[in-house]
Amino acid sequence: MNELALEINDLTVAYREKPVLWDIDLNVPKGVMMAIVGPNGAGKSTLIKSALGLVKPVAGDVKIFGTDYITQRKKVAYVPQRTSVDWDFPTTVLDVVMMGTYGKLGWFRRPGIKEKSAALDALQRVGMDSFAARQISELSGGQQQRTFLARALVQDAEIYFLDEPFAGVDTKTEKHIVNILKELKSSGKTIIAVHHELMTVKEYFDYIALINVKLVNSGKVSEIFNAENIKLTYGGHSNIWETNKF
Amino acid sequence: MEDIIKLLLTDYTLRNVAIGASILGLVSGSLGTFAFLRKESLMGDVVAHSSLLGITLIFILTYLLTGMGLKNEPMLMLGAVISGIIAMIFVSKITSDSRIKSDSAMGIILAIFFGGGMFLLTMIQQSNIENKAGLSSYLFGSAATISHQNVWMMSVLGFIAVLLMFIFWKEFKVHTFDPDFGETIGVNRKNTNLLIISVIVIAIVIGLQAVGVILMVALIVAPPSAARQWTNNLKIMTIISAIIGLVSGLIGAIASSLVSNLPTGPTIVLVATFIFIISVLFSPKRGIISELIRKYKDKRRILISLALSDMYYLEMNHDDRMSFGHSSKVIDKMNPINYNIQKSLTIMKSEGLVNEVAKDNWKLTDKGIDRAKMIQQEKGN
Secondary structure, eight states: OOOEEEEEEEEEEEETTEEEEEEEEEEEETTOEEEEEOOTTSSHHHHHHHHTTSSOOSEEEEEETTBOHHHHGGGEEEEOOGGGSOTTSSOBHHHHHHGGGHHHHOSSOOOOHHHHHHHHHHHHHTTOGGGTTSBGGGOOHHHHHHHHHHHHHHTOOSEEEESSTTTTOOHHHHHHHHHHHHHHHHTTOEEEEEOOOGGGHHHHOSEEEEEESEEEEEEEHHHHOSHHHHHHHHTTOOHHHHTTOO | OHHHHHHHHHOHHHHHHHHHHHHHHHHHHHHHHHHHHTTOHHHHHHHHHHHHHHHHHHHHHHHHHHSSOOOSOHHHHHHHHHHHHHHHHHHHHHHHHSSOOHHHHHHHHHHHHHHHHHHHHHHHHHSOOTTTHHHHHHHHOOGGGOOHHHHHHHHHHHHHHHHHHHHTHHHHHHHHHOHHHHHHTTOOHHHHHHHHHHHHHHHHHHHHHHHOTTTHHHHHHHHHHHHHTTOSOHHHHHHHHHHHHHHHHHHHHHHHHHSTTOOHHHHHHHHHHHHHHHHHHHOTTTOHHHHHHHHHHHHHHHHHHHHHHHHHHHHHHHTOSSSOOBOHHHHHHTOSSOOOHHHHHHHHHHTTSEEEEETTEEEEOHHHHHHHHHHHHHHTO
């Protein structure tokens, strides 16, 4: 089998008494693009956050490229939910993207010319180069998302975690983001994204993890993304199931 | 003016007060920026009030050990720093480990620590410990008691706080903007949080002697809130906030020395809040007045464009460009949207977009037609 980018064993996460994730086992091979799919409150974001060490699990462990997150930190990029920050923060698009270079700089060192040009390159890739000096409060939802993606690109990571990268962005931006993610994939990077829209799973992703507190199934989209598994995940209440698209 | 400078150079007390007040303004202004952006300005209030417990505890402790009360000693400041930090750690713990929200947690901790401090302060006042008089000045502040030694102490502490902010600038920034992302790139949430809290506590404690525990929060809140009105850049915001703090301190110190019976602490606070009010009202981008003007202009533009489009439509379709105009009633009927047609026409006339060719008979001017065409283009039809 291929080298594993992410390996989750017996992961259980609970907020107070309520389990959010229950005994999850998930392997993600290197170089795939995986969608994490499930209903609201299924623990999709929590799964990503526990993989990144942002949420402390009750039990289980997470390995990235075979070892702890801490030792692999520089190989990991994270795109949080767009709405998780205050966009009225006094700073510019370029400055936010530059934050992607902080991890490799380490403490004390300041970003210089090299970091700035890396940030500008990333902005160009997401089609935001003309927005570099723009105040972030003036951005639309799609532009905010692309700024966050540029910040992750600057990290030049091996594995990318994205929390709902398509939430509240227009179709054109969505396609643009997908193309960038596919480019990353074709250069051997691993992409794991929380995804909401079942209709586009087949088009965008090659791997999928269906979760609803427990892991329902995971694997290749072509093999496990079927009506039966969707019904198991959504409890028969999925629109896509009712409209009989499968 | 010359007199003031001469006085500053020669008068020992005034010089100490002026330098001390400037330093405390500068430091609380710059560190206050982060309290403001973390939406934890109230934290300044908790820290300031809570420090009273540390101050009185250290006072009693040293009395029990040495048989004498401390007076204006660095030890009291240390007590204030420690109890301020402990109070904030309690607030964080309560917020993260229970269902109590941070505003309630802050309220509870403030009440316990300040209540405890007041309790001990009253006990000390009723005792016959030496030097007890100096303690009550921490409540409302007493700038006149600032000695040369105090100024040194304030400078050293302030320098450390600002230096830490400078060294950890990018960590402070990324943690304040996006703590989760920060954590994933190695800016540890817990440690950075503790560090930021600590430097803010230092900034507050520096001001306690001059401004007092009750009013000190104003110097953490007002300068950054005012500074935010003028800039969208974190660096510049911090610098403006520091300058506002410094200017407030300096003006407050000088004013209170020139006018008799003017208390220094409250004067400093009033200067800072005055600058804040000016900023909230008059800032060009975020100010209340410019916002009102913007709204007024928007409304005016909409009134004009509604009437203009309707008139353009009428004139184009009736092919009566050369003849008479239309009455306001007809124009009004064109559009289901209910707006004040008379007002629109008056505004348009004043801008030379329409002519009143006869009584209540309106016709577009050439300028009006051009503008109407532009509006049609913007609408995309």
